[in-house]
Amino acid sequence: MSGTVGAGGPEPTSAASGEPGRASRHREDSAPGARDPKRTARGRKRTAQGSEPTPPGFQPTPPGPGSTPPGSESTDQDSKTMAQGSESTARASEPAGEDGVSAAERELFGGRLRWDDAFVEHEGSVARLRFGQMAAALPRMMGVVLRAGWETDPRALAGVVVAQAGQGLTTAFGLVAINGVLGSLFANGPTDDKLRESVPALVLLALVSVGMAVLAAWSTAMSGRLEPQVERAVSLRYYRAVTRVEVAATEKPEIQRHLEAGKFGTESARRMLSLSVGASNVVIGMVAAAVVLASLHWALLPMLLAIALPKAWGAVRSARREYTSRRHWVDHRRAVATLLQYLTMPHAAGEIRAHAAGSLLLRGYEEMSGLMETEQRRLARAQARTDLVAAAFSGLASLGCYGVLWWLLTSGGLPIAVGGTAVVAIRTSTARLTSLVQQVNRMYEEMLRLGDTEEAVRLAAGHAIPATGRPLPSPVREIQVRDVSFTYPGATVPALHRVDVSVRRGAVTALVGANGSGKSTLAKILGGLLLPDSGDVWWVGPEGERVEVREAARADVFRSVGMLTQDFPNWQMTAAANVAVGAGDRPRDMARVREAARAADVAELIEGLPHGWDSIVFKGYERGVQLSGGQWQKLGTARSLYRGAPFLLVDEPTSALDPHAEIEAFDRLRTLADSGVAVVLVTHRLAATASADHIYVLDRGHIAEHGTHEGLMGRDGGLYRGMFDAQAAQYGLTSFPVGAVPAPRSGMAVPPQQGTGAAD
Numbered sequence: 001m002s003g004t005v006g007a008g009g010p011e012p013t014s015a016a017s018g019e020p021g022r023a024s025r026h027r028e029d030s031a032p033g034a035r036d037p038k039r040t041a042r043g044r045k046r047t048a049q050g051s052e053p054t055p056p057g058f059q060p061t062p063p064g065p066g067s068t069p070p071g072s073e074s075t076d077q078d079s080k081t082m083a084q085g086s087e088s089t090a091r092a093s094e095p096a097g098e099d100g101v102s103a104a105e106r107e108l109f110g111g112r113l114r115w116d117d118a119f120v121e122h123e124g125s126v127a128r129l130r131f132g133q134m135a136a137a138l139p140r141m142m143g144v145v146l147r148a149g150w151e152t153d154p155r156a157l158a159g160v161v162v163a164q165a166g167q168g169l170t171t172a173f174g175l176v177a178i179n180g181v182l183g184s185l186f187a188n189g190p191t192d193d194k195l196r197e198s199v200p201a202l203v204l205l206a207l208v209s210v211g212m213a214v215l216a217a218w219s220t221a222m223s224g225r226l227e228p229q230v231e232r233a234v235s236l237r238y239y240r241a242v243t244r245v246e247v248a249a250t251e252k253p254e255i256q257r258h259l260e261a262g263k264f265g266t267e268s269a270r271r272m273l274s275l276s277v278g279a280s281n282v283v284i285g286m287v288a289a290a291v292v293l294a295s296l297h298w299a300l301l302p303m304l305l306a307i308a309l310p311k312a313w314g315a316v317r318s319a320r321r322e323y324t325s326r327r328h329w330v331d332h333r334r335a336v337a338t339l340l341q342y343l344t345m346p347h348a349a350g351e352i353r354a355h356a357a358g359s360l361l362l363r364g365y366e367e368m369s370g371l372m373e374t375e376q377r378r379l380a381r382a383q384a385r386t387d388l389v390a391a392a393f394s395g396l397a398s399l400g401c402y403g404v405l406w407w408l409l410t411s412g413g414l415p416i417a418v419g420g421t422a423v424v425a426i427r428t429s430t431a432r433l434t435s436l437v438q439q440v441n442r443m444y445e446e447m448l449r450l451g452d453t454e455e456a457v458r459l460a461a462g463h464a465i466p467a468t469g470r471p472l473p474s475p476v477r478e479i480q481v482r483d484v485s486f487t488y489p490g491a492t493v494p495a496l497h498r499v500d501v502s503v504r505r506g507a508v509t510a511l512v513g514a515n516g517s518g519k520s521t522l523a524k525i526l527g528g529l530l531l532p533d534s535g536d537v538w539w540v541g542p543e544g545e546r547v548e549v550r551e552a553a554r555a556d557v558f559r560s561v562g563m564l565t566q567d568f569p570n571w572q573m574t575a576a577a578n579v580a581v582g583a584g585d586r587p588r589d590m591a592r593v594r595e596a597a598r599a600a601d602v603a604e605l606i607e608g609l610p611h612g613w614d615s616i617v618f619k620g621y622e623r624g625v626q627l628s629g630g631q632w633q634k635l636g637t638a639r640s641l642y643r644g645a646p647f648l649l650v651d652e653p654t655s656a657l658d659p660h661a662e663i664e665a666f667d668r669l670r671t672l673a674d675s676g677v678a679v680v681l682v683t684h685r686l687a688a689t690a691s692a693d694h695i696y697v698l699d700r701g702h703i704a705e706h707g708t709h710e711g712l713m714g715r716d717g718g719l720y721r722g723m724f725d726a727q728a729a730q731y732g733l734t735s736f737p738v739g740a741v742p743a744p745r746s747g748m749a750v751p752p753q754q755g756t757g758a759a760d
């Protein structure tokens with residue numbers, strides 16, 4: 001496989017590292033976790049080398065033990081730097097180390113950012129690059145585009161087709177007319193008579209020109225109308241498909257990559273249409289010319305093909321190389337784009353300046369884009385070589401073509417007038433051919449992108465949330481999680497291990513535990529966003545009737561759940577839209593929007609803004625305003641309340657609120673539960689869990705303890721009591737010294753422990 005992907009040429013490594021004075025010296029932390037980008041970024045300090053100034057605050061620090069891996073090379077310069085007690089990294093101008101990975105890539109992203117060749121082969125992408133596959137795929141992809149055109153605007157599509165066919169016909173008439181004119185002019189007789197005889201053919205020629213112009217204008221108008229509609233149709237198909245994919249599937253990098261790659265093909269549909277129109281125009285014209293040429297002399301047709309073939313070969317080869325390279329570098333490109341995005345993101349503005357993060361990112365951009373330029377240079381060189389070879393063969397074929405024509409004319413096999421027409425036909429066909437090759441080249445690239453979109457749609461359909469299922473009991477009284485385990489794709493240990501939890505309507509259920517203990521994962525399992533690997537999640541009705549989440553109509557599950565996730569989105573839309581998007585499946589009800597905002601204590605703020613509910617809660621817009629973190633959190637809460645679902649899952653809903661607002665928020669959750677809603681509260685604020693009806697304490701993916709606040713506080717040496725006392729001690733409210741009580745452990749699941757649960 002690597003042979004196929006690398007067929008376009010050597011990796012950029014050699015080119016980069018071969019540049020004088022650019023040898024990279026980058027050290028990997030040999031300590032465990034050295035590949036963790038956060039650790040790596042934190043653990044490194046840069047020194048000023050070459051033209052790069054040391055950013056303020058970047059003071060060299062002595063290297064820690066193990067900061068240089070055994071066997072790593074070191075130069076005099078390095079030794080000097082080390083002697084000065086600083087850790088050196090690559091210069092910004094160095095595109096790559098010897099392994100083709102830039103220092104920035106290693107430092108910011110933990111290593112090589114290229115698509116795994118074996119994976120690309122496995123997924124069949126390279127198979128799609130073969131000539132035969134491509135030839136077979138071209139009509140299929142054109143079919144996708146034409147079908148989209150037919151479904152959106154059949155009249156415009158019919159108009160385009162008729163205009164194209166008409167232009168082909170007029171081309172043929174044009175050649176016949178030229179032949180007529182030349183035939184008259186080269187006939188024997190007085191010049192006046194010859195000119196008079198050529199008049200009808202000249203009139204036909206003029207009519208052909210007018211017809212061509214009218215048809216071309218009509219085609220432009222129709223395809224201009226059709227193209228945006230085709231793009232919209234293909235985009236909608238793609239985005240509908242990807243937004244129905246199971247969340248767990250999107251956690252798999254290989255699926256995520258394919259879905260992501262499909263994004264670039266939606267515009268390709270539009271371009272494919274425009275190129276197809278252009279190419280079919282040329283093809284019809286060439287077929288017409290070929291028919292006329294063949295009718296003049298059979299030998300002229302194969303000569304025309306001989307001119308065309310080398311150019312077509314060159315075009316396909318270049319497009320193939322470009323596409324393979326694009327796929328190989330897709331992660332790298334995305335990473336570079338991300339670095340630039342951070343530089344202008346409002347929420348990163350502070351750290352960009354105050355922490356000099358901007359210098360680091362810019363340096364990363366410089367190095368990484370330098371590496372991409374090396375790849376671009378390689379592609380350009382390879383393309384130039386291919387173009388030269390194609391042009392040489394095409395030129396030889398042209399020579400042969402004119403040679404045969406010469407021989408036909410001198411041997412009397414062809415009248416001089418026909419020879420003139422043949423020259424005109426060959427010249428116009430060659431010009432058309434060049435344009436055709438360019439169009440087919442671009443079509444091929446667009447086709448591969450559109451193929452990615454088609455593949456993404458197919459993949460998305462294979463991992464879609466089932467559209468049907470058993471209806472939930474009505475009303476649902478409880479969710480029972482039984483013996484549930486869940487491991488994130490790619491993770492080595494489960495995030496949840498054999499978890500049992502019950503969530504009742506009319507009660508507040510709190511999930512507490514250390515960072516990474518599995519609280520948010522459990523909330524997502526409860527909300528039907530993640531499906532357990534093993535165990536069951538039962539949705540239980542009043543009589544104990546129950547439906548397991550995998551069999552349930554997931555639309556019913558989602559309708560029953562309102563959620564405020566830890567990283568809830570801040571929609572760059574109006575304040576009203578930010579609340580109403582909580583029920584995107586229903587028309588907006590402004591009375592309920594206001595009510596939800598009042599309940600979340602944000603109505604007064606929004607209504608006091610100059611544009612009230614129509615204010616765009618993002619400063620970049622004309623009616624834009626900037627909200628604080630806490631105000632955003634209140635707006636997010638309003639959104640989850642607006643959904644009006646019987647189960648409300650709130651993950652750290654008060655992390656940004658002031659003490660009074662926090663108390664009020666917890667009181668409101670209590671009131672909601674009293675009104676019959678099941679509130680699931682994920683929080684580290686244990687003062688709030690004191691009033692919860694039931695508390696589950698998670699420890700590395702399993703339920704370590706559960707019960708009421710009083711019950712759990714009565715457990716000497718219990719985890720909950722340990723956490724509670726630690727918080728209370730911060731306020732001087734307990735005599736327990738912090739550290740005298742057990743602390744929960746951060747991290748992932750451990751093998752099951754027997755007898756840790758302590759039900760009331």
Ligand SMILES: Nc1ncnc2c1ncn2[C@@H]1O[C@H](COP(=O)(O)OP(=O)(O)OP(=O)(O)O)[C@@H](O)[C@H]1O
Pocket residue numbers: 251488489491495513514515516517518519520521522566747748
């Ligand atoms: N999308 C993901 N992909 C892979 N692993 C994940 C993902 N999300 C969470 N994890 C891992 O699963 C474990 C549980 O994470 P989870 O977010 O559920 O913890 P948490 O208890 O909510 O933590 P916190 O208190 O920090 O919010 C962690 O070890 C985390 O690294």
